[in-house]
């Protein structure tokens with residue numbers, strides 16, 4: 001088949017299904033503002049929950065790291081790309097989160113792919129919450145193991161699937177805080193079900209780490225659950241990028257031997273590892289930031305009761321406003337943009353049909369006035 005004919009057919013299919021995606025050039029963004037080439041917007045689409053992407057101590061840690069190590073790691077961690085900065089960060093993460101070992105990956109996506117690909121064989125089974133992040137679902141689909149999905153946040157549904165026989169190992173997979181609804185997984189129940197059947201739990205806490213739990217240790221710590229495998233990512237509350245897998249000694253040794261995403265990929269720049277170490281310290285000492293975020297969440301929820309849209313039960317920084325209608329969600333997002341506020345509309349199939357929404361995220365950098373401004377514009381839209 002002709003290459004260009006193939007590409008053009010696939011592209012026009014995409015266009016027709018209104019799934020067309022576009023990138024836009026921005027100058028920069030942080031937990032409060034987004035600067036496009038021409039304008040400045042109040043940013044309610046940021047994952048920079050604690051505002052650490054612009055934290056001066058983290059920035060200078062990166063600068064010092066670059067002075068000390070140069071800008072790149074020079075290779076995979078298995079060749080020459082594993083430095084003191086990487087080792088210290090792994091140790092710091094392991095101590096903080098109460099695991100024997102932490103292994104760094106270049107991104108959350110790559111950690112999920114690498115861990116699942118390395119651990120799962122043809123006889124095995126993955127049972128995942130059906131709303132798990134694309135990086136988990138895709139890793140599961142590409143692995144030779146069988147994939148089963150349990151109903152979102154329903155341990156009984158998980159128990160039903162666990163009761164079915166499997167000759168190999170079973171890995172149960174969920175997120176700590178779900179990215180589209182902002183709801184917590186019932187981790188204690190899920191881990192209980194998983195353990196009594198002798199299996200392992202893997203939790204991806206991309207949206208919980210840094211934000212909840214004592215010292216920001218995340219949703220597992222908050223719910224007193226210690227999954228066998230914990231994934232934390234650094235692109236959200238840490239304000240940087242990268243990820244780590246927390247596990248026991250034996251699993252870490254196994255991943256060092258078998259995880260191809262570790263073996264065949266350049267490790268993160270040592271300067272980034274050094275900046276991440278500073279971000280961990282900021283998070284550990286970040287009660288004030290977390291309090292400010294919580295105040296913003298509470299204030300937002302109080303004010304948003306008065307809007308003609310439905311709030312969810314979310315108590316986290318992810319506060320979707322369900323507007324149901326696809327077109328309405330788009331025109332609302334456009335209207336907000338005209339008024340200087342940046343909020344993304346999320347439509348099916350990313351979310352279930354009839355649940356189009358504005359996915360509002362709050363950060364510690366927002367002020368109550370910022371939230372007032374958002375409310376004002378949302379009210380105006382109605383009238």
Ligand SMILES: *Cc1c(COP(=O)(O)O)cnc(C)c1O
Pocket residue numbers: 106107108109110133135175179204205206207233234235241242243
């Ligand atoms: C953002 C996210 C990822 C991907 O992490 P990156 O470091 O951005 O690749 C993985 N899982 C979840 C739940 C996420 O929200």
